[in-house]
Amino acid sequence: xxxxxxxxxxxxxxxxxxxxxxxxxxxxxxxxxxxxxxxxxxxxxxxxxxxxxxxxxxxxxxxxxxxxxxxxxxxxxxxxxxxxxxxxxxxxxxxxxxxxxxxxxxxxxxxxxxxxxxxxxxxxxxxxxxxxxxxxxxxxxxxxxxxxxxxxxxxxxxxxxxxxxxxxxxxxxxxxxxxxxxxxxxxxxxxxxxxxxxxxxxxxxxxxxxxxxxxxxxxxxxxxxxxxxxxxxxxxxxxxxxxxxxxxxxxxxxxxxxxxxxxxxxxxxxxxxxxxxxxxxxxxxxxxxxxxxxxxxxxxxxxxxxxxxxxxxxxxxxxxxxxxxxxxxxxxxxxxxxxxxxxxxxxxxxxxxxxxxxxxxxxxxxxxxxxxxxxxxxxxxxxxxxxxxxxxxxxxxxxxxxxxxxxxxxxxxxxxxxxxxxxxxxxxxxxxxxxxxxxxxxxxxxxxxxxxxxxxxxxxxxxxxxxxxxxxxxxxxxxxxxxxxxxxxxxxxxxxxxxxxxxxxxxxxxxxxxxxxxx
Numbered sequence: 001x002x003x004x005x006x007x008x009x010x011x012x013x014x015x016x017x018x019x020x021x022x023x024x025x026x027x028x029x030x031x032x033x034x035x036x037x038x039x040x041x042x043x044x045x046x047x048x049x050x051x052x053x054x055x056x057x058x059x060x061x062x063x064x065x066x067x068x069x070x071x072x073x074x075x076x077x078x079x080x081x082x083x084x085x086x087x088x089x090x091x092x093x094x095x096x097x098x099x100x101x102x103x104x105x106x107x108x109x110x111x112x113x114x115x116x117x118x119x120x121x122x123x124x125x126x127x128x129x130x131x132x133x134x135x136x137x138x139x140x141x142x143x144x145x146x147x148x149x150x151x152x153x154x155x156x157x158x159x160x161x162x163x164x165x166x167x168x169x170x171x172x173x174x175x176x177x178x179x180x181x182x183x184x185x186x187x188x189x190x191x192x193x194x195x196x197x198x199x200x201x202x203x204x205x206x207x208x209x210x211x212x213x214x215x216x217x218x219x220x221x222x223x224x225x226x227x228x229x230x231x232x233x234x235x236x237x238x239x240x241x242x243x244x245x246x247x248x249x250x251x252x253x254x255x256x257x258x259x260x261x262x263x264x265x266x267x268x269x270x271x272x273x274x275x276x277x278x279x280x281x282x283x284x285x286x287x288x289x290x291x292x293x294x295x296x297x298x299x300x301x302x303x304x305x306x307x308x309x310x311x312x313x314x315x316x317x318x319x320x321x322x323x324x325x326x327x328x329x330x331x332x333x334x335x336x337x338x339x340x341x342x343x344x345x346x347x348x349x350x351x352x353x354x355x356x357x358x359x360x361x362x363x364x365x366x367x368x369x370x371x372x373x374x375x376x377x378x379x380x381x382x383x384x385x386x387x388x389x390x391x392x393x394x395x396x397x398x399x400x401x402x403x404x405x406x407x408x409x410x411x412x413x414x415x416x417x418x419x420x421x422x423x424x425x426x427x428x429x430x431x432x433x434x435x436x437x438x439x440x441x442x443x444x445x446x447x448x449x450x451x452x453x454x455x456x457x458x459x460x461x462x463x464x465x466x467x468x469x470x471x472x473x474x475x476x477x478x479x480x481x482x483x484x485x486x487x488x489x490x491x492x493x494x495x496x497x498x499x500x501x502x503x504x505x506x507x508x509x510x511x512x513x514x515x516x517x518x519x
Contacts, residue, residue, distance in 0.1 A: 042144030049074030074153030175374030
């Protein structure tokens, strides 16, 4: 099955059933199928099969349509992170050699300055009215929707459908190539591990430019409506839960905390959700217990996955969460059990299987593994071991088959659900003329999961204020990547081979951390 066929089959079986709700805009499956068909047909007249079409927009129905329509045309959807700086966005377009761009008015204006340096882009389409300051030749998206609906491109299941750039440990974003097959395998695994009820109404508050968008496809496969929010806002979430009868929702732990802490929470009826799926960060035990106490109808469920796995591959269900809140709190440290069509291995540094219960690198095998990294054969080869995908995470498997992730990808910082490569932060901060050396680490943060912190060694002992250094990164790093705390060191700790010991840096920064205006 191909991605667009999910919507077509749903429209044929239940044309009048609600597929998508976005504010006051509502789409049946027949409506969504029509939009997908017209957008895909219009794009097929502009781009050739295999060409890349970035979407740079906040959450809106046209973005959902593009998830299906771009692959329907045989092209590859590139997800542009709207939180990135214009230079970072232009880098994504340049590295993917984009041919056509779909964007909102504000994002087109942001990209206009770089348009001249993107020679492969032949067409710019605005989801809104074309604004002043847009790249020359920009046209309204409506132009793509006016022609006849053509037959879909004769794609293969192993053709790349989505290209999502992920922050790796090197600091250079890598484009994970998600195929029709890998995405649908992830959806099928999630359907089996986290079933969708016949009356479920799903609320999606994450950005569609994340791999979390596969959850939209998951619910459309089960022909259930998706309530789409432009962005996460606690009040909007609470209102949508009441207004749309939401029964299922995905949240990051920091979002759950914001909901429970909101002063207006008790003015809203939040008893509807029967399932609260979370991910992107670990759930603190106190927040876990508080959630079950204050939202007793909502069973917690989590998933372990990543962009390269096209979504989640390991799941911990509501029953285990209830036991974790009782006399088995150790269960909360578990990622869960692999989905039915997923295999796991734990190997040592020499790629040998470790003994049961021993830690090692987590390897995954299954159809939901991505096809590799865009235009990066070396990284693609390095991520594979005889058919297994190297996650870069360290974990162990207990005698019940549950996976425990004991360490994240080396040096990756997760803040507010976003991945930040420490190398990328270090590369920018090191450009400051007063900085001789820098190491970036993450420190625990009650609201955001982690905050980005840097330890710096000043050149010739003469530095600048911490506030000045943080301010200097504005415009050079996306807001969520900018340091929130600076610690000065005489020298960075290194091991015998001269490599910076990040664990020691993290301990030093944590020890010196004091609440203050910079934090």
